[in-house]
Structures are given as C-alpha cells and as structure tokens.
Amino acid sequence: MKILVVDDNNFSLMYTKNTLIENNINAAPILCDSGKKALEILNATDIDILLLDIVMPDMTGIEVLKKIKADDRFKEMQIIMITSVTDRGTLKECFDLGANDFIVKPIELVEFTARINAAIRARESSEKLENALELTLKQNRKLNEVTRKLKETQSFLIQSEKLAAIGELAAGVAHEINNPMGFISSNFETMTKYIDKFKKLYQAYDHLLENINFTEEENHKDILQEKYSVIEYMENNRIAYVIDDLDDLLKDTRDGIDRVTKIIQSLRRFGRSNVEEEFSWNDLEEIIEESLLITNNETKYSADIQRSYQGLIPVFCNRVQLGQVMINIIINAAHAIKSRHTGERGLITVKTYSEAEKHIIEITDNGPGIRKEIIGKIFDPFFTTKDVGQGTGLGLSICYDIIVNKHKGELLVTSKENMGASF
Numbered sequence: 105m106k107i108l109v110v111d112d113n114n115f116s117l118m119y120t121k122n123t124l125i126e127n128n129i130n131a132a133p134i135l136c137d138s139g140k141k142a143l144e145i146l147n148a149t150d151i152d153i154l155l156l157d158i159v160m161p162d163m164t165g166i167e168v169l170k171k172i173k174a175d176d177r178f179k180e181m182q183i184i185m186i187t188s189v190t191d192r193g194t195l196k197e198c199f200d201l202g203a204n205d206f207i208v209k210p211i212e213l214v215e216f217t218a219r220i221n222a223a224i225r226a227r228e229s230s231e232k233l234e235n236a237l238e239l240t241l242k243q244n245r246k247l248n249e250v251t252r253k254l255k256e257t258q259s260f261l262i263q264s265e266k267l268a269a270i271g272e273l274a275a276g277v278a279h280e281i282n283n284p285m286g287f288i289s290s291n292f293e294t295m296t297k298y299i300d301k302f303k304k305l306y307q308a309y310d311h312l313l314e315n316i317n318f319t320e321e322e323n324h325k326d327i328l329q330e331k332y333s334v335i336e337y338m339e340n341n342r343i344a345y346v347i348d349d350l351d352d353l354l355k356d357t358r359d360g361i362d363r364v365t366k367i368i369q370s371l372r373r374f375g376r377s378n379v380e381e382e383f384s385w386n387d388l389e390e391i392i393e394e395s396l397l398i399t400n401n402e403t404k405y406s407a408d409i410q411r412s413y414q415g416l417i418p419v420f421c422n423r424v425q426l427g428q429v430m431i432n433i434i435i436n437a438a439h440a441i442k443s444r445h446t447g448e449r450g451l452i453t454v455k456t457y458s459e460a461e462k463h464i465i466e467i468t469d470n471g472p473g474i475r476k477e478i479i480g481k482i483f484d485p486f487f488t489t490k491d492v493g494q495g496t497g498l499g500l501s502i503c504y505d506i507i508v509n510k511h512k513g514e515l516l517v518t519s520k521e522n523m524g525a526s527f
Contacts, residue, residue: 105131105224106150110142110168111157111186119211120155127217131224139163143171151181152227153220158187158194166197173202180230182223284360291353298350301341308334366397385418388426388463389456395430396454403438407450407469414457421511429503433467433527436499440471440525468526474519482517
C-alpha cells in the first residue's frame with residue numbers, strides 16, 4: 105500500500121511519515137512538497153492513498169484535486185485532505201470534487217491513525233472489488249464462449265435429429281415417391297402407344313385426302329374403300345376410347361407429379377439447416393399437412409389419420425422448426441400404436457382450435473399411453489423408452505426447446521395407460 109503525502113511544510117511531511125511508521129501502519133510513505141510534483145509522481149507511480157494539503161503555493165490542494173478527478177486512472181485512489189482551514193464551504197467543495205475524507209491540523213494521533221486505517225481498508229476493499237470484477241469479466245468471457253459452443257452443439261444436435269428422422273423416413277418417402285412415379289411411367293407408356301395410333305390414323309386420313317378427286321366418277325369407289333379402312337382402323341384401335349382416356353391419363357399424371365413435387369419440397373424445407381432463426385407468417389394447418397405427407401408411409405399401414413381443423417389464422421413462427429415438432433410427434437404416435445402388437449389399426453387425431461387467444465394443436469393417439477413413473481421425464485435430453493440403437497432420446501427434448509424456448513409456447517402431454525397419449 106503506497107501513500108503519497110503532499111505538503112509544502114517539511115516539518116509536517118516528516119511528522120506524518122514518522123507517525124505512519126511508529127504506529128505500524130501498513131503503508132510505504134512517499135513525500136512531496138508541491139502540487140506540481142505530486143501530479144508528476146502520480147503519473148509515474150501507482151498510489152493507493154493521497155494525503156493532500158489544501159493550502160499550498162503555486163498550486164493549491166483543491167486545484168490538484170480537480171486535475172486528479174478529471175483523470176479516470178485515479179478514480180479508485182483514496183484522497184484525504186489535510187488542512188488547518190475550518191471553513192465548511194472549503195471542506196464541502198473538497199467533498200463535492202471527490203475527496204474521501206479530511207484531517208485537521210494540528211494532527212491528532214488517534215484521529216489520524218483511525219482515518220488512515222479506514223482509508224487503507226477502503227482501498228483494500230476497492231482492490232478486492234476490482235479483482236472480483238476482473239475475475240467476473242474473465243469468467244463471463246469464458247461463459248460466453250461456452251454458451252456459443254453450446255449453441256453450436258445444440259444446432260448440430262437439432263440438425264442431426266432432423267437428419268436421423270429423414271433417415272428413418274427415407275424408405276417410406278421413397279415408397280411414397282415410387283407410387284406416383286409408377287403410374288406416371290405407366291401412363292407415359294400408354295400415351296406413347298396412343299400417340300403411335302394417332303400417327304397411323306393421321307397417315308390414313310392423309311392418304312385418304314390425297315386420293316380424293318371429285319371430278320373423276322370412278323374415283324368414288326376408291327374413296328369409299330379408304331373411308332371404310334379408316335373407320336375400321338378407328339374401331340379396331342378404340343380411338344374414341346383413347347380420346348376419352350387421354351384426359352384421365354393427363355390428370356392422373358399431373359396429380360402424380362404434384363404429389364412427388366410436394367413430397368420433395370416438404371423434405372427440402374424440413375432438411376434445411378440455414379433457416380433455423382428465420383421467423384415468418386405461416387399457416388399452421390399447412391405445416392401439419394406437410395408433416396403428415398412426409399410421415400404418410402410411417403402411419404398408413406398402422407393408423408388412420410383423423411383431421412379436425414378450425415381454420416387458424418397465420419402465426420409468426422419458424423416453419424422448419426414447427427415442422428420438425430409435428431413430424432417427431434406423429435412418428436412417435438405411429439410407433440406407439442405399432443408397439444401394441446394387436447394387429448388392429450390405430451387412430452391418430454390431429455386437431456386445431458383457438459382458446460383464450462392461443463392457437464392449439466392437439467395430436468392424439470390410441471396407443472398404449474405413457475407410464476406414470478416416466479411421463480415427467482419424457483422431455484429430458486437423452487431419455488428414451490426405445491431399445492438401444494432405436495432412438496437418440498433427443499426428439500421430444502428438442503421439440504420442447506423449439507416450442508417453449510424459441511416460440512414462447514407450451515408443450516403439454518396427457519396420457520392414460522392403455523388408452524393413448526395426447527400432445
């Protein structure tokens with residue numbers, strides 16, 4: 105602890121120094137006889153406590169005090185004014201400028217040591233506070249770095265869980281795409297044959313037109329023969345049916361292309377990783393339909409889907425994230441129904457409605473339900489009831505984070521054993 109004593113009176117300087125030493129005050133005194141020299145010392149040395157005489161030639165203690173308090177480097181330094189002046193206005197000015205205490209000349213030993221020790225304790229407390237603040241800032245920087253890494257890890261886990269879901273659905277999605285592609289291919293083959301028939305019919309008509317010559321009487325028989333040949337060709341190749349069937353073929357083909365397009369668009373939207381923070385106005389029921397489309401092959405062999413939509417207004421949300429929640433819960437519902445091993449088809453009900461200015465999506469299954477002893481754990485990270493290798497235990501935890509933390513909503517579950525669960 106360093107104490108700078110500033111006084112233009114040498115006797116006062118020596119007395120103050122001796123008093124500090126004789127009373128075993130834990131401080132190293134530095135003596136100075138002018139305000140200007142004091143400022144030079146302060147600029148060159150770290151001083152903890154300043155004893156500053158008010159009345160000095162050239163530069164008064166108040167002038168020195170003003171310069172010190174204008175410099176943030178000295179804001180933690182304890183300043184005690186030493187004065188024989190008892191004018192309250194002067195003392196008030198010193199305190200207004202930032203002085204911490206004062207000692208009146210002639211110095212009284214008990215008062216002097218008490219005030220110096222109080223200043224030492226204040227400076228030590230200030231140092232501890234500075235160190236604690238520095239440590240806190242350092243720990244805060246580390247915490248921010250850990251938080252950043254956790255966010256990166258969380259984003260990675262969310263994307264991994266999405267990719268795992270896509271992987272689980274891949275075979276089913278491929279089947280969903282193969283079905284329409286199958287009849288598109290079949291329709292294409294049929295239309296190729298139809299086109300070949302039309303080509304031949306066109307050739308027959310073209311040949312007929314080339315042989316028509318109304319000026320020659322004997323040409324009429326040939327024309328009639330050509331006509332009957334064309335009619336016979338049309339009947340044998342069912343051209344009237346072909347014409348009627350073309351509209352249906354084109355419609356079926358268009359429907360198949362539309363279905364494949366919707367499946368691919370839904371998968372692309374669901375699999376995107378660069379829109380995790382994008383919020384926009386979306387139709388919740390449209391998101392549900394996309395999720396049902398992606399999971400169709402997972403549900404169609406084990407459960408019927410019953411929809412009950414109220415027609416909700418658009419909601420400001422992250423479409424990709426809510427889609428991930430829907431897909432996860434629908435897949436879980438399908439797995440729950442399959443786990444009954446009864447061979448009977450189950451039922452998954454998807455319901456939307458508004459209540460107390462809240463938009464509610466309710467997904468219910470009639471599976472075996474969730475046991476009472478584990479229902480409070482299902483949103484915990486890495487908790488799963490599936491066999492090893494069958495689940496990551498992150499699905500519902502990520503769903504909870506998306507709904508509760510990212511969308512400020514609620515994700516609730518109710519269940520009765522052997523009767524099903526509702527999210």
